[in-house]
Amino acid sequence: MVATPIGNLGDLSPRARSILEAADWIAAEDTRVTRKLFSAGAAAPRGRMLPLHAHNERAQAERIVELLRGGATIALVSDAGTPAISDPGAGVVRAARLAGQPVFAVPGPNAAIAALSVSGLEPSAFLFCGFLPATGERRRSAIEAVRHVPAALVFYESPHRVVESLGDLCALLGGSRIVVVARELTKLFESVHVCPLSDAVDWIEADADRRRGEFVLVVDQPGEAPAAGDVETERVLAELLAELPASRAAHVASRLCGVPRDHAYKLALALKSR
Numbered sequence: 001m002v003a004t005p006i007g008n009l010g011d012l013s014p015r016a017r018s019i020l021e022a023a024d025w026i027a028a029e030d031t032r033v034t035r036k037l038f039s040a041g042a043a044a045p046r047g048r049m050l051p052l053h054a055h056n057e058r059a060q061a062e063r064i065v066e067l068l069r070g071g072a073t074i075a076l077v078s079d080a081g082t083p084a085i086s087d088p089g090a091g092v093v094r095a096a097r098l099a100g101q102p103v104f105a106v107p108g109p110n111a112a113i114a115a116l117s118v119s120g121l122e123p124s125a126f127l128f129c130g131f132l133p134a135t136g137e138r139r140r141s142a143i144e145a146v147r148h149v150p151a152a153l154v155f156y157e158s159p160h161r162v163v164e165s166l167g168d169l170c171a172l173l174g175g176s177r178i179v180v181v182a183r184e185l186t187k188l189f190e191s192v193h194v195c196p197l198s199d200a201v202d203w204i205e206a207d208a209d210r211r212r213g214e215f216v217l218v219v220d221q222p223g224e225a226p227a228a229g230d231v232e233t234e235r236v237l238a239e240l241l242a243e244l245p246a247s248r249a250a251h252v253a254s255r256l257c258g259v260p261r262d263h264a265y266k267l268a269l270a271l272k273s274r
Helices: 014-022 031-039 057-069 090-098 111-117 135-144 164-175 197-205 229-240 245-258 261-273
Strands: 023-028 050-053 074-075 124-131 152-157 178-182 191-197 216-221
Touching: 023 124, 023 245, 031 050, 031 178, 050 057, 057 074, 057 090, 057 152, 090 164, 111 152, 111 178, 135 164, 152 164, 164 197, 178 197, 178 261, 191 197, 229 245, 229 261, 245 261
Parallel strands: 023 050, 023 074, 124 152
Antiparallel strands: 152 216, 178 191, 178 216
């Protein structure tokens, strides 16, 4: 499993280069993309290439196992980065292991780890979420499912959906959570922007160039979970704020829920900011 550059060809490791040049076969997500990598001088492989993508992985896994049983060495690559991380490859690994064939990692570039390393965040943990679903309802359900996970959330996103995804992240996770928008990592126009989720859509829409390229979005981990009493108070406030200004809603909620009025007012302001 050979990691290949996500942009800068200099990131291909000497070990990865030697593996690619010595392998009998190279299984590539898109053979055209991999040939461009080779034609740019990153490596000079001698092995034959076979396509391995989401639509043929099961069939190709069987073929690869047969090749391995015949003594062949196969290097598996994706279009960019580490194979089987939001890219094809995991099915081949399972099939090879079930057949008793050894599988080795040749580590290297990975967009999620690269984004975390330049984020400046210090989460106690992170959750790699991959690509969000393309449709609005499914995307929002996926975000809701990880809303309270006590970890930084790492998403991949395309330029065509990044605005919609940032909008949904803000609406469901809260505008105060910090997001790192990492674009075109290791490439010529690499940029990393850090801001609250509430500002992210405006920032990215302010310049058409900011919507180009491939994105990694890192959302900082949530703050401390609200106390049990706050959960009920927030539920009541959410209903009251639909009809009343924050100060009046806080006054009513403090009487209904038995919490100090100033505390209810702070919760009301936080809810409004979301």
